[in-house]
Amino acid sequence: MAIAFLKGHGTENDFVVLPDPDGDLDLTDGRVRALCDRRRGLGADGVLRVVRSKALPDAPADIDGDVWFMDYRNADGSIAEMCGNGVRVFARYLSDAGLVEAAEFPVGTRAGVRPVTVRPDGSVTVDMGQVRRTGRFTTTVAGAVFEGLGVDVGNPHLACVVAGAPIDALDLTEQPAYDPAVFPHGVNIEFIELVAPAEIRMRVHERGVGETRSCGTGTVAAVAGALASQGATTGESVVHVPGGSVRVTIGPDTSTLTGPAVFVARGELDQDWWHAHA
Numbered sequence: 001m002a003i004a005f006l007k008g009h010g011t012e013n014d015f016v017v018l019p020d021p022d023g024d025l026d027l028t029d030g031r032v033r034a035l036c037d038r039r040r041g042l043g044a045d046g047v048l049r050v051v052r053s054k055a056l057p058d059a060p061a062d063i064d065g066d067v068w069f070m071d072y073r074n075a076d077g078s079i080a081e082m083c084g085n086g087v088r089v090f091a092r093y094l095s096d097a098g099l100v101e102a103a104e105f106p107v108g109t110r111a112g113v114r115p116v117t118v119r120p121d122g123s124v125t126v127d128m129g130q131v132r133r134t135g136r137f138t139t140t141v142a143g144a145v146f147e148g149l150g151v152d153v154g155n156p157h158l159a160c161v162v163a164g165a166p167i168d169a170l171d172l173t174e175q176p177a178y179d180p181a182v183f184p185h186g187v188n189i190e191f192i193e194l195v196a197p198a199e200i201r202m203r204v205h206e207r208g209v210g211e212t213r214s215c216g217t218g219t220v221a222a223v224a225g226a227l228a229s230q231g232a233t234t235g236e237s238v239v240h241v242p243g244g245s246v247r248v249t250i251g252p253d254t255s256t257l258t259g260p261a262v263f264v265a266r267g268e269l270d271q272d273w274w275h276a277h278a
């Protein structure tokens with residue numbers, strides 16, 4: 001069986017997309033790690049398997065079986081509940097491939113259904129759901145302690161506004177320290193610089209990946225963190241990340257993320273390579 005793939009990115013958070021409507025692929029952790037490896041594989045921050053919800057045994061039971069499901073894996077092979085940049089790339093794939101005809105449709109994720117709108121200019125808006133604030137916590141980078149807002153947007157985040165020092169100077173090559181009692185399943189950690197009332201810059205260290213050039217769920221968490229630093233819970237902001245810019249709105253009941261979704265390549269995996277990495 002030929003195994004098709006696409007390579008795409010959203011603000012340079014890059015993914016291998018594997019169309020697998022009937023859930024036939026044996027997508028082991030080892031294969032995910034090999035696919036994401038930038039030397040022995042295709043190279044990516046994560047894998048997006050495109051599968052019908054009814055074909056994935058661990059899809060949440062309340063998602064309609066015909067809804068397309070984003071089976072997301074981090075580069076280290078771990079499973080994450082949600083990926084904001086990935087869901088835009090995923091939605092764009094479904095639309096370009098003619099698997100969905102409407103411009104607005106639901107995408108299933110482990111964090112629940114996320115309604116998306118694919119726009120004629122190729123950008124995608126995602127309804128990211130309600131932002132849950134979980135408390136104030138700290139992280140440590142090279143001995144420097146940063147305080148931030150814990151945020152749950154389906155997956156866990158710690159959004160830290162950095163005052164008085166440029167975020168560019170932070171060394172994010174190592175895992176920033178955090179309290180595992182607070183984040184027992186790990187955490188994505190954002191470092192935020194306030195640029196203007198509705199404009200921020202962000203860097204991120206992603207759970208299961210390392211520093212990436214963007215994190216969509218992280219941008220929503222970052223805007224929640226920036227708003228909190230100004231005593232607000234709702235608002236909107238442009239978020240500049242190393243890989244580009246996105247727009248985030250946060251309301252009392254839900255949030256949205258709008259940004260690009262780009263395809264770079266498509267092809268077929270080598271069968272021998274696939275079998276060698278079981």
Ligand SMILES: N[C@@H](CCC[C@H](N)C(=O)O)C(=O)O
Pocket residue numbers: 013046074079080081082083084085086155156188206207208209214215216217218
């Ligand atoms: N890059 C993603 C988030 C991917 C999952 C994350 N690393 C986690 O483990 O929660 C995004 O764009 O949101």
